[in-house]
Amino acid sequence: MIHVLIIENDPMVAKFNAIFIERFSSYKLIGTAPSVTEGWDYLKSKHIDLILLDVYLQQENGLDFLKELRRINHPVDVMFLASVNDCQTIQTAFRYGAVDYVIKPFEFDRLQQALDRFEQTHKRMKNHSFQQDEVDQLFLTNDRYSH
Numbered sequence: 001m002i003h004v005l006i007i008e009n010d011p012m013v014a015k016f017n018a019i020f021i022e023r024f025s026s027y028k029l030i031g032t033a034p035s036v037t038e039g040w041d042y043l044k045s046k047h048i049d050l051i052l053l054d055v056y057l058q059q060e061n062g063l064d065f066l067k068e069l070r071r072i073n074h075p076v077d078v079m080f081l082a083s084v085n086d087c088q089t090i091q092t093a094f095r096y097g098a099v100d101y102v103i104k105p106f107e108f109d110r111l112q113q114a115l116d117r118f119e120q121t122h123k124r125m126k127n128h129s130f131q132q133d134e135v136d137q138l139f140l141t142n143d144r145y146s147h
Helices: 011-021 036-045 062-071 087-095 108-124 132-139
Strands: 002-007 027-033 050-053 077-082 100-103
Touching: 002 011, 002 036, 002 108, 011 027, 011 108, 027 036, 036 062, 050 062, 062 077, 062 087, 077 087, 077 108, 087 100, 100 108, 108 132
Parallel strands: 002 027, 002 050, 050 077, 077 100
Antiparallel strands: none
16 A cells, blocks of 8 residues: 655645545555645654655745655655646756656646556565666656556
């Protein structure tokens, strides 16, 4: 079971994303937080595998949150669901280890692809060692986002 936290300040968007996550039997929604501050509260008290994170959260910034997660070596994965689409933001997200970046407004098929891919990778990462071809399957797929 993959435990998910949604950090999104728009209540309607958070609700739609939560409903979508709950459709997947392998995902469990742990909660939604309208701010980074409340997101930290979840991380301190609950086991979270994946955060679905927006970039702009009123007075807070999702990229800064991701940077802090990496600075303290917190073992959680982050997938951005954000309307920010400039190169620098997306590059920064990936440099700090985002597993995906889905631009709003998005089609739910794209989010489903991202979640399916994350689930596959999450399962594979439970192995203790890999062969090169297994690593290649994780990182060298040419059809990462194609149907």
